[in-house]
Amino acid sequence: MRISKLFGKTQREVPAEAETASHQLLLRAGMISQVAAGVYAYMPLAWRALTKIENIIRDEMDKAGGQELMMPALQPLELWQESGRDVAFGKGLFVLADRRDRKLALGPTHEEVITQMVSRNVQSYRDLPLLLYHIQTKFRDEPRPRGGLLRVREFTMKDLYSFDIDQDGLDQSYNKMLQAYNNIYARCGLPSLVVEADSGAIGGKDSHEFMVIAETGEDEVIRCEKCPYSANAEKAESVKGPVGGGEPLPVEEVATPGMTTIEQVSGFLGIAPNRTLKAIFYIADGEFVFVAIRGDLEVNEIKLKNALHCAELRLATEAEVLDAGIVAGSASSIGITGIRVVADDSVTTGTNFVAGANKPDTHVRNVNYPRDFKADILTDIALARAGDECPRCGSRLSSVRGIEVGHVFKLGTFLSEKLGASFIDASGISRPIVMGCYGIGIGRLLAAAIEQNHDDKGIIWPMSIAPYQVYLCPLYRENSRVSEVTETLYEKLEAEGLEVLMDDREESPGVKFNDADLLGIPLRVTVSPRTLEKDSVEVKLRSNKDAEIVPLEKVTTRLKELIKG
């Protein structure tokens, strides 16, 4: 490709709306063009890189036994009502009406469609297992798109769905995908981290995310400094106790004038925060909920949401707390009736806690679970934090930010049951198909690759996903030897199957070199009168500082070596 013909220009100045590195560089390199908030057009350079990523994914999916197919973006809303996930996706679902006023959804994902299709085509255990995938545009009406391609409303996603006869089969399919995903990220030149994850609106049990570590990542990953444990902060666990307290003693009231926060109460009474119990109030799908947790811990709202099985969860307002008859600042679940109580299991890690007395300026000592109060739900709803102990090995946990570039779920049978996807097993009994799903956001992967591979000059593409492999850069094209050699070299390299971007513009060396660095093509070949004096060209890796002089007759061989790595 000749740059003079390439659609898309580089920009010297950083567009005002872009803050993250990948967003800025994609715009400056002339790779993307914004159409609306979270909606982008991909220009030729970006499209080439995206296509390369797709093909790597395709290759690994096929190797793992996947069959590629294609499903529509347009789906009847009834299908989503049938599975019940129209509620889970809520406003994230793009809904529209056709001319007969039938409601349609723009698919945010395709489990419903594929499950219906599989249920029509699978009757026997002999038809299973199946691994089916497609690469399709998906639509999600994000509350807030951001960071260029990092979070968008219309995006290309590879989704594979697995169909098995039982849990063992699912585990096998799942492991195949874990392996395939590791291969994909490695081949894209991206070190990735597998972390335990919450399954969110997709639903299901086991779930893992693939993270690319980056400052600009939206997710917090909690991981152990010693053992392999790592999890999304939404899901992460940590060791909570024990905090002691001795033999349970009789409850006794204590005056705590003006003390309403854990800090104040523990300070006033001269005890550690972990010797207290804290009360927090939420509204879960309209219901007032009382939450109790040890004073030194914070509530993980994702865990709480999962424990309550609710779609919407928010903190209660002061007015709502008052309405519920709660004495804010001195509240506890002791003697509370008519309100659902969710307690973090940390309330059982010690004895003789200090908690609210449900009257102003008063707390009680020696509160013990379950002697003094009972929870309707007792489970882990605490936020794990850096510095906490690892739940696996007891070492310290630390925290990093990451970009979620892939997510895999063990769905189980809830969708196949809802949508009637079943098979007849070997003993002639009808059973629901056991499902899994495995997604990769292609554009986000591209953005993550740039987040992780750039410097202050521009992008540094990993070879495998670079739009072109070679940036052929003639200086002083008016020199006839330069232009002749460059043209010959260009044709030869292309004929040899190398992907070459030739800078055939009448620009100064500085402009060309800076654009070469901005575009980040892995190999730069400079042809100039100076190099031709020695019948050579200069070859430089974008990722390296130094260049090497390569004789003309050896250029092709040398470039091929460098491309192989």
Place this chain on the structure above:
RNA sequence: CGGGGCGUAGCGCAGUUUGGUUAGCGCGCAGCGUUCGGGACGCUGAGGUCGGUGGUUCAAAUCCACUCGCCCCGACCA
């Protein structure tokens, strides 16, 4: 949805507070010439319904109202 910011040429901005000729600057773009191994220079030139609608006024980029769009933080979400 809550908070903050911004819409003036392809990009980055000034001008708006205090209304007043043909609305500026830099980059980029077109032509000519001189340069050119890390974003050169000179000359000439093209390019703008000042996001939109309505209002106030002799007069609106500038004041008022409404509205649309975009970015950032939070909520939420894969």
